[in-house]
Amino acid sequence: MKKLLVGTALAVITTAGAAAAQDVSACLITKTDTNPFFVKMREGAEAAAAEAGITLRSYAGKVDGDHETQVAAIETCIADGASGILLTASDTSSIVSAVTQAREAGLLVIALDTPLDPIDAANSTFATDNFLAGELIGQWAAATLGDDAANAKIAMLDLAVSQPTVGVLRDQGFLQGFGIELGDPNKWGDETDPRIVGHDVTAGNEEGGRKAMENLLAVDPMINVVYTINEPAAAGAYEALKAIGRENDVLIVSVDGGCPGVQNIADGVIGATSQQYPLRMAALGIEAIAAYAANGTLPENTPGKDFFDTGVALVTDKPAEGVDSISVAEGMDLCWG
Amino acid sequence: MSGNADDFESVVKTSRSEAVAEFTSQKKGALARLQHALHVNPALVPLFVLLASIVVFGLLLGSKFFSPFALTLILQQVQIVGIVAAAQSLVILTAGIDLSVGAIMVLSSVVMGQFTFRYGIPVEISIVLGLVTGMLCGFVNGWLVAVMKLPPFIVTLGMWQIVLATNFLYSANETIRAQEIEANAPLLQLFAMKFNVGGAVFTVGVIFMVVLMLFLSYVLKHTAWGRHVYAVGDDPDAAQLSGVNVKSVLISVYVLSGLICAFAGWALIGRIGSVSPTSGQLANIESITAVVIGGISLFGGRGSILGALFGALIVGVFTLGLRLAGADAQWTFLLIGALIIGAVAVDQWIRKVSA
Numbered sequence: 290m291k292k293l294l295v296g297t298a299l300a301v302i303t304t305a306g307a308a309a310a311q312d313v314s315a316c317l318i319t320k321t322d323t324n325p326f327f328v329k330m331r332e333g334a335e336a337a338a339a340e341a342g343i344t345l346r347s348y349a350g351k352v353d354g355d356h357e358t359q360v361a362a363i364e365t366c367i368a369d370g371a372s373g374i375l376l377t378a379s380d381t382s383s384i385v386s387a388v389t390q391a392r393e394a395g396l397l398v399i400a401l402d403t404p405l406d407p408i409d410a411a412n413s414t415f416a417t418d419n420f421l422a423g424e425l426i427g428q429w430a431a432a433t434l435g436d437d438a439a440n441a442k443i444a445m446l447d448l449a450v451s452q453p454t455v456g457v458l459r460d461q462g463f464l465q466g467f468g469i470e471l472g473d474p475n476k477w478g479d480e481t482d483p484r485i486v487g488h489d490v491t492a493g494n495e496e497g498g499r500k501a502m503e504n505l506l507a508v509d510p511m512i513n514v515v516y517t518i519n520e521p522a523a524a525g526a527y528e529a530l531k532a533i534g535r536e537n538d539v540l541i542v543s544v545d546g547g548c549p550g551v552q553n554i555a556d557g558v559i560g561a562t563s564q565q566y567p568l569r570m571a572a573l574g575i576e577a578i579a580a581y582a583a584n585g586t587l588p589e590n591t592p593g594k595d596f597f598d599t600g601v602a603l604v605t606d607k608p609a610e611g612v613d614s615i616s617v618a619e620g621m622d623l624c625w626g
Numbered sequence: 627m628s629g630n631a632d633d634f635e636s637v638v639k640t641s642r643s644e645a646v647a648e649f650t651s652q653k654k655g656a657l658a659r660l661q662h663a664l665h666v667n668p669a670l671v672p673l674f675v676l677l678a679s680i681v682v683f684g685l686l687l688g689s690k691f692f693s694p695f696a697l698t699l700i701l702q703q704v705q706i707v708g709i710v711a712a713a714q715s716l717v718i719l720t721a722g723i724d725l726s727v728g729a730i731m732v733l734s735s736v737v738m739g740q741f742t743f744r745y746g747i748p749v750e751i752s753i754v755l756g757l758v759t760g761m762l763c764g765f766v767n768g769w770l771v772a773v774m775k776l777p778p779f780i781v782t783l784g785m786w787q788i789v790l791a792t793n794f795l796y797s798a799n800e801t802i803r804a805q806e807i808e809a810n811a812p813l814l815q816l817f818a819m820k821f822n823v824g825g826a827v828f829t830v831g832v833i834f835m836v837v838l839m840l841f842l843s844y845v846l847k848h849t850a851w852g853r854h855v856y857a858v859g860d861d862p863d864a865a866q867l868s869g870v871n872v873k874s875v876l877i878s879v880y881v882l883s884g885l886i887c888a889f890a891g892w893a894l895i896g897r898i899g900s901v902s903p904t905s906g907q908l909a910n911i912e913s914i915t916a917v918v919i920g921g922i923s924l925f926g927g928r929g930s931i932l933g934a935l936f937g938a939l940i941v942g943v944f945t946l947g948l949r950l951a952g953a954d955a956q957w958t959f960l961l962i963g964a965l966i967i968g969a970v971a972v973d974q975w976i977r978k979v980s981a
Contacts, residue, residue: 323794323903450955478954490955495801495898496905500703504949507696521902524804528899532820532827549801556805 313582314344315575316366316374318359320403322349325547326567327377329625330401333568334375337575343582345575346371356380363387366396373397373578375571381454382406397581399574399588402567403455404596413577413588414596415570419458419544420465422563423516425603425612426542427466429561430514432609433540437513438468444505445477445488446498446517446526452476456518459544460488463516486512491522498525506533517543520550520562527558548624551604555617561605564615567625570599664976668921668929671972672936675919675965679940683947691950694826701832704942705817706731706894707912708835711920711934712842713886714913716879719846720859721926722771722778724880726763727887728909729789734760735891736793739802739901742811749811757888763789764884768877786910797903804899817896831893838886839935846931855879860927915962916941919969923977940965 317334319327331347338345346369348362356379364387366374373396378384381403388398388410400411408414431438445463448456460477464485472479478488486509491497498517506512506529515530517523523543530536536558543550546564553559577588591598603612604620664670684692691697710727717724738756741747747755763785770781807814817831846852854875857865866872890909895901913934920937922929941962948958 323799325799328799487949487952489949494904495900495902496706496894499898503699503703504946507690507699507946507950521801521904524801524900525898528804528897531899532818549803552803553805556803558805 312344313342313579314346314369314371315578316362316369316371317345317347317571318362318366318374318376319347319349320353320355320377320379321351322347324353325625326402326545330377330567330571333571334575337572341575341579343372343575343579350379354379356383359384360387363391367391367394371396372582373399375399375401375574375578376411377402378405385410397578397587399577401570401574406454408595413590415574415577415588415599416596417565417570417601418594418596418598419455420462421598422544422565422601423459423462423464424466425462425563425601425614426516426544426561427463427468428612429466429603429605429609429614430463430516430540430542431467432612433560433607434514441467441484441514442509442512443467443469443485443514443516444502444512444526445485446491446501446505446515446522447477447488448493448518449490459518460516463542467514491518491525493519494521495525495528498522499529500525502526502529503532506530510535513539515539515541517541519543519545520547520553520559523550523559523562524553527553546602546604546620546624548621551617551620551624554604554606554620560607561603561614562620564602564604564620564623566599566601566623573597573599661976661978664972668923668973668976669933669936671969672920672933672940676936676940676943679943679947683943683951687947687950691947694824696946696950698826698828698832700939700942700946701835702827702829702897703946704916704938705829705831705835706890706897706906707909707916707941708935708938709831709838709890709893710887710909710913711916711938712835712838712931713883713890714910714917715920715922715929715931715934716842716855716883716886717778718859718914718917718922718924719855719926719929719931720876720879721862722876722879723782723914723924724767724778724883725782725910726767726785726789727883727890727913728906729786729793730760730763730884730887731891731894731909732903732906733763733789733793733796733891734888735894735901735905736797736903738814738892739807739895740797742814743802743806749813752811753813753892756891757885760884760886760888760891761881762884764881764887765877767884768880771880772873772876793903799903801903802901807895807900814892814895814901815899817893818899819896829896831896834889834893835935838889839932842931851875851878856927858927912941913938915966919962919965921969921973923973924970928977937969 350358359379391398398411400414402416404414405411447460457477461471461474469482487505489501489504491501515526517526520543523541530539540560543559543562546562550562580586603614605614606617608614713727714724734756737759738752741752741755742749767781767785770776771778820827820829854870857870858872858875862872916937917934919940920933922933944961945958
């Protein structure tokens, strides 16, 4: 009798659960919930979810690189009966088994910003074309220097020695845009062009940017072009240049398009930056999940690419001929963080 | 004993002179004398390694490295880690460890910046409040360790997370840009002020680091409080029995450590120009590295705080030297790792002198 009661109770609960699952829900899993980039991403997802009538649950790792929390979040989403997951993975290859589990359970998994390894482990990837982002600032720097580009002395301020893909793509894109022959495009540091003074790593923050810039200035104090992985690193590099009085004769370029970074263009700290759009990434991701939940439509890639390109634009107050760009004012309207 | 029952002194004096005479006469080998010298002055090893590495890189790289500019650049690059290492040394001398140093540093700098820019508080008061923030964090650490008797590793592991989370929640991870600080509150960048002496560049931050180290070195060697810090680190029970107030010494060490971290936060603003909540994430590990390479024993009670300065400089010399030599950045980490293990091995060997 007792068993029967429990069984009935369970059946009731399961039916109720199934009924609740009629309301579409989605998960957003980011690397951290402190980085303004991910904060903006969450805002975009929340707004789009509210519009589409989807329940959104957000999860985040404690720090960048926190893999376990992300796996636990995916498992929670599967148990929760969500229709889809938007994921910015901290560990792009290790997360694949958890992602496969989710896909087998019938969830749509979209990688946002950071492609998984392999990229087709997710149903789709919505991201910035980081190579193109690098290429734009490379072209801008070459066009701005004009004939002097042939004698440029370039400092490359990268992300980390482990060479994560986002850092490699931006770095190699910049070099290609500048007109430098690449070695293996899957890694940086194997180029032979003498115009490159050196590569150093910044961890993507001001402190690292300053130190890396100082190191490379010690190698060659006459550096006149500085590529940086993001705008905080660029701000740090600027401080190092200011300390030796060379802040006005060096061209600094960057990638990201955060509000402080765009403001730094107006103030002459950074020459140009490639702006990416986390808000749009998340909003499009939510729309894709809504479509999938409604009739099983799968998102399609941008023609010619193995991911869906969410766009990138060059922001500068000194447009160069032959390179499309938007003004600082337009950049400020679209910036994040 | 006869005549005066209170005359303990004479017995102690006679027996002590005998013991010391025998001890020194037995061991006179060169190695033993070296071991003894290192035991008396543990900062000698890192000082030697530092000078040797400067000479080696100087020979390898020539004037590119052996210039006033490059050598003072190293000082600027290690100033933050150096100041934090001073705080770390104090805690490690009491046989503790402080994992929250970097977080306290960043929170203090964020308080200084946000109080000035968000609430419009005069910058001088914001800086004082930032320093007080550091001291408060240190006090919580010290109280939990001294009064609640929790292990320092656990306490500061917890405080590291708490302080860092507070930092991110409070600042919303927003950076205050260098240009705004320069225009509205240049006092925050005080530590970036520099002096040129024939190609050598000294900043206020560098001078602060060196003066702080010398001052603490004096205090630890020549004041009662300083000797108490060593005593507590060596054997808290013995110190207690000898009349040292172990609790108040421990709390004062953590409060002072918090204050020094807050100063490091101020210096950090000078160094990177802006107030950035994401900085200094590795300061705890880097400061422990400097302290260990500097020959300060993780078991407490032994080591010279100047060793920590040398330890930080050794890391700086290796980093810049290897970069100038064109080596992959990974080689730096590999060599630093070897240095850490080497330093602890030497420490264990020195300890045998007292065994």
